[in-house]
Amino acid sequence: MALLAGCSAPREESSTAQQRPANFPAAIYAKPNLQRSLYQLDSASSMVQIKVLRGGAMAKFGHDHIVASRDIQGYLLLGDNNACRADFYADINNLIVDDPVLRDRANLLTTPSEKDIAGTKTNMLISLQAEKFPFVQLQSLDCSGALDGQPVTTSISLHGVIQEQQLTMTVARPNTNSVVISGSFAILQTDFGIEPFSVFNGLLRVKDRLEISYQLVARRQ
Numbered sequence: 001m002a003l004l005a006g007c008s009a010p011r012e013e014s015s016t017a018q019q020r021p022a023n024f025p026a027a028i029y030a031k032p033n034l035q036r037s038l039y040q041l042d043s044a045s046s047m048v049q050i051k052v053l054r055g056g057a058m059a060k061f062g063h064d065h066i067v068a069s070r071d072i073q074g075y076l077l078l079g080d081n082n083a084c085r086a087d088f089y090a091d092i093n094n095l096i097v098d099d100p101v102l103r104d105r106a107n108l109l110t111t112p113s114e115k116d117i118a119g120t121k122t123n124m125l126i127s128l129q130a131e132k133f134p135f136v137q138l139q140s141l142d143c144s145g146a147l148d149g150q151p152v153t154t155s156i157s158l159h160g161v162i163q164e165q166q167l168t169m170t171v172a173r174p175n176t177n178s179v180v181i182s183g184s185f186a187i188l189q190t191d192f193g194i195e196p197f198s199v200f201n202g203l204l205r206v207k208d209r210l211e212i213s214y215q216l217v218a219r220r221q
Helices: 032-037 100-106 114-127 146-150
Strands: 039-041 047-055 065-069 073-078 086-093 135-140 152-158 161-167 169-175 180-187 204-219
Touching: 032 073, 032 204, 047 100, 065 100, 073 180, 086 146, 146 169, 161 180
Parallel strands: none
Antiparallel strands: 039 073, 039 204, 047 065, 047 204, 073 086, 086 135, 135 152, 152 161, 169 180, 180 204
16 A cells, blocks of 8 residues: 655655656655645555457457556545646556456456467557557546546546546545545547557457546545
8 A cells, every 4th residue: 555654745656666757747746735635546456447359350269358457656636625636657567468357357258368368468568669658647637527526637648649538437535535536438549649459451450449447546644
């Protein structure tokens, strides 16, 4: 669990995140007067799931996949008068492909082999150019509407491209020290300059549309 240390600045993120994005606004969340309004993501309790579906004329020979991140990092600010800001990120290299429990929950119809899964992750990292663009980032400079069930303007940075989306999410406050944010949305890989993986001249391919669901838990001390 990643919580706040002392009264001046948040701790470093978990060791699974070797570094943060170069443009991550860490200084904003390190101000000493923010303790009462600053929440840090609890990576151990948070998860993002991405459903990657097969397409093309030969789709029956392929597999659908579940890709997950359990290494989401970042902060949420909830100030006076419903002021709200959020900055989250995840290391693409730490994405988990086809966790068997998640596949069962998603009721996927095929069963890829370990070799299939390893190949899927390799192809995914190549398509995302993970070595050059290792992080996916989400930022909302004003997420106050989420507290009332309203859509929130969110910037999504992936593959060196930033796109804005209006995301509708559910915000729960199980206690005074925790916030749970959940929801779902979809993106098109081509909107971020990503060419969906394909073979046999596109007869077997990954669909452009990715279905994403998430549950993020943020805590303060």
